[in-house]
Amino acid sequence: MFEWIQTSIDGIVDGAIYALIGLGLSLSYSSLRRLNLAYGAIAMLAAYCGAWVAFQGEISMVLIALIVIGVAGLIGLYVEQLCFAKPLQVSGRIDNASVTADAGIDQRDLVALASSFAIWMQLEQLAINMLPRHMNAFPAFDADATVLLPLMGEQLILRLDRLTVAVLSIMLITVIHRLIKGSRVGLAWRAIAEHRMASHLMGISVDRFQTVIFILLSSLSGFTAFLILAIEGQVTAMFGMWMLLKGLTAAMLGGLGSVLGVMTGGLMLGLTEAWAQVFFGAIGREFAVYALLFLTLTLRSGLAARRKEQHFDRRVVPR
Amino acid sequence: MSDRVFGSSSAATGMDGAIAKAVRQSLCHLPGVDDAGASYLVNVLSDISILSLIALSSYVLLLSGRVSFGQQAYFGLGAYGSAVGTVLFGWSLPLALVFGIACGAFCAYFLALITRPLSGLYFAVASLAFAEMLRLALSSWHWQVDRGGGPVGPAGLEGFRSIRWLYENNVAPEVFLLICLALLGAVLIGQMLLERRRIGMSIRMIGYDEVLAAAQGLPVDRLRLFAATLSGGLAAIAGGLYAHRTTYVEASLFDPMLGVHALGYALLGGLGTALGPLLGVALDLGLLDASRLVDGWRMVIFGGLIAIILRVRPRGLLDESLVNSTQRRARHIVGRLRCLISPHRDLDAQSSRDAIVPGSIRKS
Numbered sequence: 101m102f103e104w105i106q107t108s109i110d111g112i113v114d115g116a117i118y119a120l121i122g123l124g125l126s127l128s129y130s131s132l133r134r135l136n137l138a139y140g141a142i143a144m145l146a147a148y149c150g151a152w153v154a155f156q157g158e159i160s161m162v163l164i165a166l167i168v169i170g171v172a173g174l175i176g177l178y179v180e181q182l183c184f185a186k187p188l189q190v191s192g193r194i195d196n197a198s199v200t201a202d203a204g205i206d207q208r209d210l211v212a213l214a215s216s217f218a219i220w221m222q223l224e225q226l227a228i229n230m231l232p233r234h235m236n237a238f239p240a241f242d243a244d245a246t247v248l249l250p251l252m253g254e255q256l257i258l259r260l261d262r263l264t265v266a267v268l269s270i271m272l273i274t275v276i277h278r279l280i281k282g283s284r285v286g287l288a289w290r291a292i293a294e295h296r297m298a299s300h301l302m303g304i305s306v307d308r309f310q311t312v313i314f315i316l317l318s319s320l321s322g323f324t325a326f327l328i329l330a331i332e333g334q335v336t337a338m339f340g341m342w343m344l345l346k347g348l349t350a351a352m353l354g355g356l357g358s359v360l361g362v363m364t365g366g367l368m369l370g371l372t373e374a375w376a377q378v379f380f381g382a383i384g385r386e387f388a389v390y391a392l393l394f395l396t397l398t399l400r401s402g403l404a405a406r407r408k409e410q411h412f413d414r415r416v417v418p419r
Numbered sequence: 420m421s422d423r424v425f426g427s428s429s430a431a432t433g434m435d436g437a438i439a440k441a442v443r444q445s446l447c448h449l450p451g452v453d454d455a456g457a458s459y460l461v462n463v464l465s466d467i468s469i470l471s472l473i474a475l476s477s478y479v480l481l482l483s484g485r486v487s488f489g490q491q492a493y494f495g496l497g498a499y500g501s502a503v504g505t506v507l508f509g510w511s512l513p514l515a516l517v518f519g520i521a522c523g524a525f526c527a528y529f530l531a532l533i534t535r536p537l538s539g540l541y542f543a544v545a546s547l548a549f550a551e552m553l554r555l556a557l558s559s560w561h562w563q564v565d566r567g568g569g570p571v572g573p574a575g576l577e578g579f580r581s582i583r584w585l586y587e588n589n590v591a592p593e594v595f596l597l598i599c600l601a602l603l604g605a606v607l608i609g610q611m612l613l614e615r616r617r618i619g620m621s622i623r624m625i626g627y628d629e630v631l632a633a634a635q636g637l638p639v640d641r642l643r644l645f646a647a648t649l650s651g652g653l654a655a656i657a658g659g660l661y662a663h664r665t666t667y668v669e670a671s672l673f674d675p676m677l678g679v680h681a682l683g684y685a686l687l688g689g690l691g692t693a694l695g696p697l698l699g700v701a702l703d704l705g706l707l708d709a710s711r712l713v714d715g716w717r718m719v720i721f722g723g724l725i726a727i728i729l730r731v732r733p734r735g736l737l738d739e740s741l742v743n744s745t746q747r748r749a750r751h752i753v754g755r756l757r758c759l760i761s762p763h764r765d766l767d768a769q770s771s772r773d774a775i776v777p778g779s780i781r782k783s
Contacts, residue, residue, distance in 0.1 A: 129540075135540055182726045183726060210486065210686065211733040215726040217683055218722040218725035219722055219726055221722040222719050225716070225717070225719045228715075341676075345675075383558065390548040390552045391552055393544070394548040394552060397534075398533050398537070
């Protein structure tokens with residue numbers, strides 16, 4: 101019973117962090133309607149910049165966090181302009197949107213997918229060139245600070261830094277949820293996700309809005325990366341891929357585009373990992389996550405697909 | 420690497436030895452290629468043909484309008500399947516390859532069957548999850564059999580070692596290159612013929628717009644299943660060749676990077692013709708060689724280049740409009756030549772045939 105509680109709490113703490121990773125990916129999907137494969141790489145390169153700065157001398161954590169966030173935003177601008185902004189020139193036949201829009205992946209989706217993958221490779225190589233060692237130190241929180249909770253004659257062990265990050269991420273998700281539901285900017289966002297052309301006709305400057313949103317979400321992913329790496333205390337070039345896979349899994353489990361769905365998905369992911377680790381070991385843990393994702397997608401043809409269009413309720417007027 | 424594995428080409432005897440020598444000599448005749456360069460070229464060409472096969476498998480799925488991040492799974496299945504065939508069952512390479520292909524194609528069929536209702540991104544992620552599950556399953560697969568001189572067979576995380584069919588049968592790297600090229604050529608010709616026929620055109624049509632295709636009376640689900648099975652088989656051929664070339668496979672080789680690269684090659688090369696994926700692979704591997712000067716910056720340049728190319732040409736370098744206009748021009752020239760040879764031939768009949776170009780589906 102005691103171990104059950106300890107494992108579950110570990111899973112929930114991890115899950116809250118996964119939810120934060122998934123949030124950026126999910127929101128950028130809902131505003132662009134395209135998947136950004138460079139999502140993890142943006143955060144990873146920004147974190148590498150942070151690690152590089154930290155390597156130069158004694159610099160406070162807050163400053164490094166700001167650097168990571170800022171650099172992530174800048175890289176986000178670059179990626180958005182190259183992969184997601186309106187193409188310079190598209191031949192007429194392909195520019196014709198699919199007659200039955202939203203039936204599947206259309207041409208623009210494919211292009212964005214492929215070019216954001218290419219940029220992912222580019223950013224990864226840049227990071228490796230900057231700090232060629234496989235593993236690089238990242239300024240860490242105090243890992244020894246723990247909270248001990250007495251329970252049933254034993255003590256629950258909670259690392260203070262993980263707990264703080266988990267609480268912080270839940271707070272962030274809640275705030276963003278409120279913003280999207282209740283502010284004018286959030287309304288514009290929902291309108292764009294619902295129908296680009298209609299929102300354009302209503303006077304929302306769709307392209308500029310998307311650029312700004314993309315930069316903000318990239319900064320958010322940089323902040324997430326900073327929090328995670330400060331727990332781990334080190335960063336490798338594989339971090340980008342790890343972040344993309346975890347984020348994608350969390351977002352897909354809960355339904356792409358839904359803020360609270362990402363929360364659910366992240367917690368599901370964290371709990372599954374924690375429990376599979378106990379029962380099946382390291383390989384079993386990975387396997388269980390993918391099996392869960394696969395089953396969710398095929399059997400329920402998602403939680404995901406059904407929630408797809410539900411990320412916004414129909415209440416139009418914000419408070 | 421391959422010299423150590425295969426033994427030097429002089430070890431090969433008889434007919435094979437003669438072929439190997441001929442290939443090597445003809446490579447040496449190329450400008451600026453010496454003996455060491457020839458071995459290197461043999462390696463690179465084998466790599467290109469193997470990668471081209473898996474890029475082709477991504478291409479076939481892309482034609483049917485599906486993006487898969489999971490082609491590496493069928494590559495892995497082909498590798499393990501054919502290796503089990505030669506090492507554990509003692510079959511010959513062709514038979515083992517067929518077995519590997521059957522494994523890959525069946526698995527691809529199965530996946531396509533259960534993911535039928537999923538569209539777009541959901542299919543892509545489901546295929547990724549499936550491939551990762553398969554990779555993890557293969558990485559914990561133990562089946563060791565003693566075949567004189569130690570146990571052989573898949574050994575979990577340590578991988579599947581000593582797949583030595585080529586070595587035991589004295590197949591020189593040069594001969595193996597010819598086998599790879601022959602298989603690739605056969606696949607290419609088959610794919611091109613398929614695309615000119617009704618079934619190939621229908622698959623392309625589904626890729627353009629599945630609802631529209633269904634409204635035209637095409638069996639969308641069945642055609643998709645066919646395309647998926649075909650792509651699984653193609654990736655499995657690549658896997659089987661790869662396993663026998665390197666004599667060693669492990670599950671971690673089939674990580675998502677491989678599948679995403681295959682996808683990238685197909686998209687970069689172009690979706691207009693089956694030659695597109697080849698162009699993508701040749702560009703990447705060719706650039707790898709050409710840009711030794713910019714060592715370490717290769718991916719920085721190449722990645723940026725892909726993004727810019729795709730901005731200007733969203734369907735890749737060899738896209739449909741380029742392919743169609745080239746075909747039309749070629750037909751025009753051929754028609755002219757025919758008229759020169761036999762002047763009484765009816766010109767009007769020729770030009771009216773030009774109007775319908777096979778392989779073009781116009782979306783108005």
